[in-house]
Amino acid sequence: MIYYDKVSKVYPDKTIAIDNVSFGIEPKEFVTIVGQSGAGKTTLMKMLIAEEWPSDGAVFFESANIHRLNRRQMNKLRRRIGMVFQDYRLIPNKTVYENIAFAMEATGKSSREVSADVPHVLELVDLGHKIWNFPKELSGGEKQRVAIARAIVTQPDIIIADEPTGNLDPTNTYEIIRILQKINELGTTIMLATHNKGVVDTVGGRIITMDKGKVVKDSREGKYIL
Amino acid sequence: MVFTTLKRITRTGFVNFWRNGFLSFAAIVIITLSLCAFGAMIFTGAFGRALLADVKDKVDINVYFALTAQEADMLSLQKEINNLPQVASTTYVSRDQTLAAFKDKWQDNALIMQGLTEVGDNPFPASLNIKAKDPGQYGAIASYLTGKNPEDVNGTPIIEKVNYQENKLIIDRLSRIIPIAEQTGLAVAIILVLVSVIVIWNTIRLIIYTAKDEISVMKLVGASNIYVRGPLVVSGIMYGIISALITLGIMAAVAYWSDTVILRLAGVQIAADFDLIVNVLSNYFRDNFAQIFLIIMGAGIILGGVSSYIAARRYLRV
Numbered sequence: 001m002i003y004y005d006k007v008s009k010v011y012p013d014k015t016i017a018i019d020n021v022s023f024g025i026e027p028k029e030f031v032t033i034v035g036q037s038g039a040g041k042t043t044l045m046k047m048l049i050a051e052e053w054p055s056d057g058a059v060f061f062e063s064a065n066i067h068r069l070n071r072r073q074m075n076k077l078r079r080r081i082g083m084v085f086q087d088y089r090l091i092p093n094k095t096v097y098e099n100i101a102f103a104m105e106a107t108g109k110s111s112r113e114v115s116a117d118v119p120h121v122l123e124l125v126d127l128g129h130k131i132w133n134f135p136k137e138l139s140g141g142e143k144q145r146v147a148i149a150r151a152i153v154t155q156p157d158i159i160i161a162d163e164p165t166g167n168l169d170p171t172n173t174y175e176i177i178r179i180l181q182k183i184n185e186l187g188t189t190i191m192l193a194t195h196n197k198g199v200v201d202t203v204g205g206r207i208i209t210m211d212k213g214k215v216v217k218d219s220r221e222g223k224y225i226l
Numbered sequence: 227m228v229f230t231t232l233k234r235i236t237r238t239g240f241v242n243f244w245r246n247g248f249l250s251f252a253a254i255v256i257i258t259l260s261l262c263a264f265g266a267m268i269f270t271g272a273f274g275r276a277l278l279a280d281v282k283d284k285v286d287i288n289v290y291f292a293l294t295a296q297e298a299d300m301l302s303l304q305k306e307i308n309n310l311p312q313v314a315s316t317t318y319v320s321r322d323q324t325l326a327a328f329k330d331k332w333q334d335n336a337l338i339m340q341g342l343t344e345v346g347d348n349p350f351p352a353s354l355n356i357k358a359k360d361p362g363q364y365g366a367i368a369s370y371l372t373g374k375n376p377e378d379v380n381g382t383p384i385i386e387k388v389n390y391q392e393n394k395l396i397i398d399r400l401s402r403i404i405p406i407a408e409q410t411g412l413a414v415a416i417i418l419v420l421v422s423v424i425v426i427w428n429t430i431r432l433i434i435y436t437a438k439d440e441i442s443v444m445k446l447v448g449a450s451n452i453y454v455r456g457p458l459v460v461s462g463i464m465y466g467i468i469s470a471l472i473t474l475g476i477m478a479a480v481a482y483w484s485d486t487v488i489l490r491l492a493g494v495q496i497a498a499d500f501d502l503i504v505n506v507l508s509n510y511f512r513d514n515f516a517q518i519f520l521i522i523m524g525a526g527i528i529l530g531g532v533s534s535y536i537a538a539r540r541y542l543r544v
Contacts, residue, residue, distance in 0.1 A: 075450050083446055154448075
């Protein structure tokens, strides 16, 4: 489904963020990328949505080279990828409902679908009662759950979660991970980046360890913890 | 689909406008001020033109005919003058009309009326008032008159006097000042418009700058450019419309208020004597309302909308 082919990224100041990385992700996999800050996890994920460009090598989504897509194709691709960030990236002057509705409207869903699906997906992340609140009225965990709801409402093929628990306490962290696992069980591929050992221990599954831009370990033998 | 998109964009634009209350307010204040510069320019132009036209109108030359001149000769001279390309209009005033006007003016003054009776015969000459199309052309007309000076049957010249020499100084000055005044006015107008455009453009750019994170989130969710930019343009146009309405209100108030102030300062009598200044702005505003409305509203909408459109562009390249 996704394939990184000998990807390298060197910044103009000669910092090497990613050094000749190759690996693939199968559909319905739950892949956790582990590494210290600066190991290249975020850069790797940003390449998937063409927010970063590789200096060398190529990133493929199915058979398409992501960095060769034109703008229209890129928008279509981004709609197939749900994204969750450490800093939530909700739109501050939109309500919870509108934040999620916006992602659906952007993909051209009808108004009827929007008004039916948004409350449903909010129930799924257990936020049905905060539907008309603004992001600033929510706790960190709640914000992250809204962000996840926004990521899944368009029924993407893959969810990319970049340190989604970085700003959360252990209880909320555990809940977010549980939600991601639930989404994965429903058939969505998940790519999760983290440096939290507790998270790694909880998720199990396939774990790719990165250090200084290189993949140092790719263990497929891990089991799902259900 | 197109309709749904349009509807969503408009709605989002409206909602953003209300939610960003303070920003919207600030934008409207600044755009209103800039549009007021437009308005001030329109008014100064109108006032200046009215003043200039009036001054131009006041400048003229008078031909005083000899008392013996025959009316037919004078009228044929008037016809000839009328045919000159530089002449805008001529008015012939006969001896009787001059006398009547004099009597009318001084009828309450017994001394003058008595003096007039003692003179006996009508002492006033007939005259021809000539207005040129341009103040610079009086010299040519005057020399034409002196060169021409037709004679009546007895061989006496019918023109007694042309008062061009007396008016020459003021006419020369005016023909120098008027074009300079017009050019200066135009230059000031252009600078004001440029400043307004730059100020509005910068304001909108700052507002969109504060939304740049949102724009990038929208792009990452896969929203097409029109979805991100559309609401910003809608908000921009709303700033423009509201500012334009406020500006038009201010202009109307200024137009009517200025009339009252001039009346009060000058006094009704003097204002009536110089009837040019009174009601210039309010008349101008009323007569040209459609045009003024289009200019101000158009400037508001175009500046608000186009600035938003362009300003959003740099943040769309995510």
